[in-house]
Amino acid sequence: MRVLVTGGAGFIGSNLVDRLLGEGHEVQVVDDLSSGDRANLAAAARSERFALHELDIRDPRVADLAAGFEPEVICHLAAQISVRRSVADPLNDARLNVEGTVSVLMAAQRAGTRKVVFASSVAVYGRPDVIPVPGGAATDPRSPYAASKLAGETYLAAFKALHGIDYTTLVLSNVYGPRQSPEGEAGVVAIFTDALLDGKATVVYGDGGQTRDYIYVDDVVDGFVRACGEAGGGGRFNLGTGLQTTDRELHTLVAAAAGAPDGPGFAPQRLGDLPAMAVDPAPALDALGWRPRTDLADGLKSTVEWARGRRSGQ
Numbered sequence: 001m002r003v004l005v006t007g008g009a010g011f012i013g014s015n016l017v018d019r020l021l022g023e024g025h026e027v028q029v030v031d032d033l034s035s036g037d038r039a040n041l042a043a044a045a046r047s048e049r050f051a052l053h054e055l056d057i058r059d060p061r062v063a064d065l066a067a068g069f070e071p072e073v074i075c076h077l078a079a080q081i082s083v084r085r086s087v088a089d090p091l092n093d094a095r096l097n098v099e100g101t102v103s104v105l106m107a108a109q110r111a112g113t114r115k116v117v118f119a120s121s122v123a124v125y126g127r128p129d130v131i132p133v134p135g136g137a138a139t140d141p142r143s144p145y146a147a148s149k150l151a152g153e154t155y156l157a158a159f160k161a162l163h164g165i166d167y168t169t170l171v172l173s174n175v176y177g178p179r180q181s182p183e184g185e186a187g188v189v190a191i192f193t194d195a196l197l198d199g200k201a202t203v204v205y206g207d208g209g210q211t212r213d214y215i216y217v218d219d220v221v222d223g224f225v226r227a228c229g230e231a232g233g234g235g236r237f238n239l240g241t242g243l244q245t246t247d248r249e250l251h252t253l254v255a256a257a258a259g260a261p262d263g264p265g266f267a268p269q270r271l272g273d274l275p276a277m278a279v280d281p282a283p284a285l286d287a288l289g290w291r292p293r294t295d296l297a298d299g300l301k302s303t304v305e306w307a308r309g310r311r312s313g314q
Ligand SMILES: NC(=O)c1ccc[n+]([C@@H]2O[C@H](COP(=O)([O-])OP(=O)(O)OC[C@H]3O[C@@H](n4cnc5c(N)ncnc54)[C@H](O)[C@@H]3O)[C@@H](O)[C@H]2O)c1
Pocket: 006, 007, 008, 009, 010, 011, 012, 013, 030, 031, 032, 033, 034, 035, 036, 037, 055, 056, 057, 058, 076, 077, 078, 079, 080, 081, 096, 100, 119, 120, 121, 122, 171, 172, 173, 174, 175, 176, 181, 184, 185, 186
């Protein structure tokens, strides 16, 4: 299969690229390297079935290269990923995430692409009453980032209705794992890992009781690969564990994996922080045969091992 991955030099995208190449697919990446890193694609670059195009997804040349490559599937992950940056500059967020997604869909239309698999976010659920959030729950965007992700989802449906391009939306909870930069939506794992390995102070906000649903990157990649097939067409699926982990519990687990003391400092709760989040992945099991497989403690061990290896230059 030929697959175009936007944002393929980033944390999740580069892990997806490696898995697709490992399965024998032809993979091309469009990434402007704004937050991604060429080093994430070092292994991929050794494959003859791989190419990186250093371009903004809104660049008209993306449609030209897609028309030449004729990808059967486009996995669309390129995005402005920070909720806080979206609040500070909503217009920039809309340009990257709305205009960017429409540009990718237009490229898909011209290239005759069968399906687009889209990375959405649990941010679209706002402050949910029921946790874990069920698959079909109502959306309630409360940040420009959530609004731009939801707009992307809506455009997928419009392009399917108009041009017959199939799609699957994957609603990602807090993804963690190797190659994550400390600035991501779930950057707290990377932040704790870096600080604890470097013997620096760590901070937990509020009483440490805020919860998130941490999902390992290999599991998320598995969801994307499954969605590249026919299954799940026209659907949106939560990719999470359904389990809530408090900030304080997470700190204990990362400290144990890093062999560091479990003594974070505490700072006042940040305004606007969501008190709790987890999503129910059951519909993804029915439609895609997907389930989360990686236990949090094991995933954190692999993440810390990767961060250690990077420090020793491996
Ligand atoms: N990490 C998470 O926990 C999480 C949670 C929910 C949703 N998501 C979504 O998953 C996707 C991947 O996130 P990630 O954590 O790997 O982030 P990332 O920042 O590592 O990856 C995003 C990639 O997109 C590229 N990019 C950004 N704007 C671009 C543009 N205009 N043109 C071309 N490339 C561009 C960046 O250089 C980067 O390589 C994003 O769409 C994000 O919104 C991530």
